[in-house]
Amino acid sequence: MLPDGDEQHMPRLAIVGAYCGPALDTHSFFCLAKRDASVFVYHSRVGDQTREVNGTLAVWRQPQP
Amino acid sequence: MQSSYLFYILTVMSAPSLGTLELAALLAVARLADDAYGLAVRRDLAERTGRDLSVGAVYTTLQRLEDKGLLRSHASAPIPVRGGRSRRHYTITGAGTRAIREAERHTASIWAGVRTTLRPKPA
Amino acid sequence: MRASFASRAAARVRARSSVEDGIASKVECLLEALGADPAFADAVLGDLTEEHARRAARDGARTARWWYVGEALRSAPHLLASAVRHASWRRRARLSAYIAAVLLAPAVAVIALFGGNGLPAQLVADMGSAADIVVNNVRPVQLAMRVLDAAGHVLPDTGVRYRWSAGVPVPVSSTGVVTCTQPGDATVHASLGPLTTRLTLRCRPVLDVRAFRMLNIVVGGPVAEVPFLAVDADGQRVTQLRGQITVEDSSVATVNVTAEGKQLLRARAAGSTALNVRIGDRDAHMEVHVYERASTPEGIRPGQHLAVPVQVRGGDMRQWRLAASPELY
Incomplete structure (x- = not known):
């Protein structure tokens, strides 16, 4: 679910097509993809729209068990 | 069993982070415009912050800002009063201007919601 | 590592200069x-x-x-x-x-001026700087001194004796077991025969080391200080620290200590490892994940760690597709 607004003016992450749960810190989570999944990075229109925000999306794919 | 993934947004930043002295020096360069060189920045900082910084401290701060891409510098022609040495003049880059705006926005954000009676009176 | x-x-350089032309x-x-x-x-x-x-x-x-x-x-x-x-x-x-x-x-x-012949000539603290010992332990801890001869060779400790002399009351046994029951500075005398050294014991007991449980860094990315916080019994930050940081797999990440005592974590290669911070007798354990830069996470293979730069403005949305792995059973 993507947020409608964003009071913190920070980009959000959403994952579709996977079961996700919290990981060891507040910014990350573990997901189980039983089929193809999609990851979205979304930045709301709230605030200064012209301001570019740079960040890094880090993905770690666990080895197969 | 399928692979599991870990997703993470590592850093979200619109500008390099600035220390208090770095921000003060950046603002001094902005104020001094064409006259922004080490000694002038030092005098400006002393007047505004009351801190008597050494020449070396001022230059290392300016150098750090240059390393972060917030300032650029060039040497002037040699000047007799400096023993024939040139002045190193500093100008603010686009990233420096954005960093100042970001710092102002950040300050406004942390003051937001604080009662006006608690706010410091403008000088 | x-x-x-x-x-x-550890020390300051002292400079002396005469004023002349x-x-x-x-x-x-x-x-x-x-x-x-x-x-x-x-x-x-x-x-x-x-x-x-x-x-x-x-x-x-x-x-x-x-x-x-x-x-x-x-x-x-x-x-x-x-x-x-x-x-x-x-x-x-x-x-x-x-x-x-x-x-x-x-x-x-x-040593050159007062050189001897292998007899004990110096007592030097083996913890912290020469005469300044920071103790972050809550439990009793053994003070350690090095006995040196005039040429600087280390001699066996044949029975250094200790006694508390001033400052905050800290139990110090004659064999050098110290219990920092409260924060503060104490003066302790260490002696071996005619040799006596005065030590400043800086008791800074650390009750807890707080840290993120997971650190994520990128190869070639900025070098950052290891994020941890050492706190005392009142939950206040303790700033004078002695300790060790251990990284399990130094091919993935390393920690370097600067002259100012900052502990900088550097990513070496993509992978996962563990990091342990030990201050006094308290520990904090962190998972460290190191990512390599990539333009997209699509096509990521099992075991890979990828970091993708993302740049967005208000209203922007980026999407990447990630494949499920084939069923194993």
Whole structure:
């Protein structure tokens, strides 16, 4: 679910097509993809729209068990 | 069993982070415009912050800002009063201007919601 | 991989200078010795000269000259730090050797002057700097001293004795077992025969080391300090620390300790490892994930760690598709 607004003016992450749960810190989570999944990075229109925000999306794919 | 993934947004930043002295020096360069060189920045900082910084401290701060891409510098022609040495003049880059705006926005954000009676009176 | 650190610089270089003509050339030599960038040194010297001229006209030549010397000495540590920051690794090693030589020279001179024949000549604390011991332990801890002969060779400890003499009341046994029951500084005397050394025991008990459970860093990304917080019994931050940081797999990440005691975490190669921070008798354990830069996470293989730069403005959305792995069973 993507947020409608964003009071913190920070980009959000959403994952579709996977079961996700919290990981060891507040910014990350573990997901189980039983089929193809999609990851979205979304930045709301709230605030200064012209301001570019740079960040890094880090993905770690666990080895197969 | 399928692979599991870990997703993470590592850093979200619109500008390099600035220390208090770095921000003060950046603002001094902005104020001094064409006259922004080490000694002038030092005098400006002393007047505004009351801190008597050494020449070396001022230059290392300016150098750090240059390393972060917030300032650029060039040497002037040699000047007799400096023993024939040139002045190193500093100008603010686009990233420096954005960093100042970001710092102002950040300050406004942390003051937001604080009662006006608690706010410091403008000088 | 293990890195020890102390939160304060081990020592300070003391400089003495006489005021005489040609100060500028001496300062120039100092800047050169410190390895300052010539353009940087030129700017600093130019400023010193310009301000000196202004002060000489306003306050007189003598006052201005003293200002010049004082200002040059005040600037030296900053210039040294700048030189170290911008130097190559080889140059940094040379600078470190230079600093070490300056710091060790007095001790070497004393040993050379009062050289002996293998008899105990010096007691040196083996924890922290020579006469300053930081203890972060809550449980009793054994003080350690090194017994040196006049030539600086380490001799076996044949029974150093300890006693508390001043400061906060701290139980100190004669064999050197200390229990930091409260924060504060105490003076402790260590003696071996006629040799006596006065130590400042800085009790800074750490009750807890708080840290993120997971750290994510990128190969070639910024080097960051290991994020942890050591707190005392009141939950207040403890700043004077001695400890060790251990990284399980140094091919993935390493920790380097700077001269200022900062512990910098550097990503080496993509993968996962664990990091342990030990302060006194408390530990914090962190998972460290190191990612390699990539333009997209699509097509990521099992075991891979990828970091994808993302740039967005208000209203932007990026999407990547990630494949499920084939069923194993």
